[in-house]
Amino acid sequence: MSAGTFRVDRWWLGPLLTVLGLAAFVIYATIRSFWRSAYYVTDYHYLSPFYSPCLSDSCVAGSSHFGTPFGELPMFIPLAFLSLPFLLGFRFTCYYYRKAYYRSFWFAPPACAVSEPHSRYTGENRLPLILQNVHRYFFYVALVITAINTYDAVLAFHGASGGFGFGLGNIILVGNVVMLWMYTLSCHSCRHVVGGRLKHFSRHPVRYWMWSQVSKINTQHMLWAWITLGTLVVTDLFIMLLSSGVIPAVRFVD
Numbered sequence: 001m002s003a004g005t006f007r008v009d010r011w012w013l014g015p016l017l018t019v020l021g022l023a024a025f026v027i028y029a030t031i032r033s034f035w036r037s038a039y040y041v042t043d044y045h046y047l048s049p050f051y052s053p054c055l056s057d058s059c060v061a062g063s064s065h066f067g068t069p070f071g072e073l074p075m076f077i078p079l080a081f082l083s084l085p086f087l088l089g090f091r092f093t094c095y096y097y098r099k100a101y102y103r104s105f106w107f108a109p110p111a112c113a114v115s116e117p118h119s120r121y122t123g124e125n126r127l128p129l130i131l132q133n134v135h136r137y138f139f140y141v142a143l144v145i146t147a148i149n150t151y152d153a154v155l156a157f158h159g160a161s162g163g164f165g166f167g168l169g170n171i172i173l174v175g176n177v178v179m180l181w182m183y184t185l186s187c188h189s190c191r192h193v194v195g196g197r198l199k200h201f202s203r204h205p206v207r208y209w210m211w212s213q214v215s216k217i218n219t220q221h222m223l224w225a226w227i228t229l230g231t232l233v234v235t236d237l238f239i240m241l242l243s244s245g246v247i248p249a250v251r252f253v254d
């Protein structure tokens with residue numbers, strides 16, 4: 001028997017893996033967001049999602065798909081300063097991630113039928129956790145940012161000689177945005193936006209259909225949450241290694 005529970009299974013494995021997985025992503029994403037190099041492959045127009053949109057004069061030539069309305073940025077400001085805070089807020093307030101870090105980082109509680117170290121439970125009805133309610137607004141911004149990532153992936157169908165091109169990077173970039181859409185559209189707030197506050201589904205067949213589709217992918221929201229952490233890292237890592245000359249370009253059409 002472990003302290004605080006009668007469970008004899010390895011109930012601690014889930015919280016432990018969650019801590020390791022989230023910590024690894026946060027460390028990687030933080031380092032790369034401030035790295036400021038190897039985030040764009042000029043020949044093929046591959047842009048890392050950690051640098052999108054790149055809107056300042058500090059961005060490498062060609063990586064600013066929406067112009068450069070901002071001047072040079074000091075080193076302590078990430079080049080994707082406009083999107084990163086919202087993406088961080090979107091994930092931090094996500095219903096799934098809340099469950100994950102409440103359990104694994106705050107032990108509230110660490111697992112089912114395992115006692116928690118806290119003496120009181122105040123829920124999310126008061127400050128500071130009531131602020132988690134802003135999630136629905138982060139969702140709207142996340143829609144825009146995912147659309148921008150999609151635009152980046154479309155522009156990446158670019159050949160070294162100037163016309164259409166297609167390579168391994170395109171598969172990785174498109175795979176990443178497909179997964180990002182699955183994560184974003186499976187959001188619980190999205191489900192409420194498309195199908196909430198209706199008294200009669202029968203009078204709103206289009207919204208009912210949309211709600212049905214979102215509900216299907218919503219059941220796998222945790223899966224999309226983890227997959228997208230992986231695809232974001234793989235996409236950025238691929239672009240970093242390719243633009244640094246560590247790995248060769250794999251191209252099918254150029």
Ligand code: FES
Binds near residue numbers: 090184186188190
């Ligand atoms: S509930 Fe996870 S992104 Fe909205």
